[in-house]
Amino acid sequence: xxxxxxxxxxxxxxxxxxxxxxxxxxxxxxxxxxxxxxxxxxxxxxxxxxxxxxxxxxxxxxxxxxxxxxxxxxxxxxxxxxxxxxxxxxxxxxxxxxxxxxxxxxxxxxxxxxx
Amino acid sequence: xxxxxxxxxxxxxxxxxxxxxxxxxxxxxxxxxxxxxxxxxxxxxxxxxxxxxxxxxxxxxxxxxxxxxxxxxxxxxxxxxxxxxxxxxxxxxxxxxxxxxxxxxxxxxxxxxxxxxx
Numbered sequence: 001x002x003x004x005x006x007x008x009x010x011x012x013x014x015x016x017x018x019x020x021x022x023x024x025x026x027x028x029x030x031x032x033x034x035x036x037x038x039x040x041x042x043x044x045x046x047x048x049x050x051x052x053x054x055x056x057x058x059x060x061x062x063x064x065x066x067x068x069x070x071x072x073x074x075x076x077x078x079x080x081x082x083x084x085x086x087x088x089x090x091x092x093x094x095x096x097x098x099x100x101x102x103x104x105x106x107x108x109x110x111x112x113x114x115x
Numbered sequence: 116x117x118x119x120x121x122x123x124x125x126x127x128x129x130x131x132x133x134x135x136x137x138x139x140x141x142x143x144x145x146x147x148x149x150x151x152x153x154x155x156x157x158x159x160x161x162x163x164x165x166x167x168x169x170x171x172x173x174x175x176x177x178x179x180x181x182x183x184x185x186x187x188x189x190x191x192x193x194x195x196x197x198x199x200x201x202x203x204x205x206x207x208x209x210x211x212x213x214x215x216x217x218x219x220x221x222x223x224x225x226x227x228x229x230x231x232x233x
Contacts, residue, residue: 045224105158
């Protein structure tokens with residue numbers, strides 16, 4: 001069964017340092033999409049970055065990059081130069097194909113950036 | 116402004132009292148879905164709809180109903196709420212596949228509805 005695993009319930013990082021949030025996935029589909037969303041304390045879900053399973057380059061969006069290792073089925077989020085505003089819950093998610101378009105989310109990682 | 120709007124944002128109700136959480140999007144999206152978020156469990160898909168009159172179960176559909184009579188609206192119905200349905204609920208929509216090679220399947224989320232069932 002398709003599954004997303006985030007093994008880090010909580011993490012701390014010093015301001016201005018880089019941090020990696022881990023995400024592994026399991027799917028038998030060849031075509032799928034991977035996402036990262038940020039949820040600040042206010043509760044809304046903010047899209048950060050997307051990686052398609054056929055994309056050969058790792059996705060980047062500003063300070064966010066996705067370290068995609070297909071053979072290892074991992075899609076880690078790297079945040080460079082952390083800011084206090086990066087303190088939030090982060091969710092990794094996967095979109096299946098297979099005609100059903102279901103989305104699966106991980107349990108999340110709560111990141112705290114320290115001044 | 117492109118948005119997904121949920122109402123109510125906050126609700127406290129009692130066991131067995133039917134309630135509906137509305138969801139409306141103004142982006143002409145065909146795909147809409149509902150999720151619940153619980154501590155330690157992340158977001159779990161309740162129902163989704165590929166288009167008007169087309170709905171399907173997600174991973175946790177028990178105790179919920181949905182309908183899709185119009186493209187813009189996708190209400191979530193709790194016929195007889197129970198305390199285990201206390202949760203944060205999100206509605207989301209997505210652009211159609213025909214949007215082109217830039218299509219990612221990114222979900223556009225509403226602001227969430229925090230439901231407490233006593």
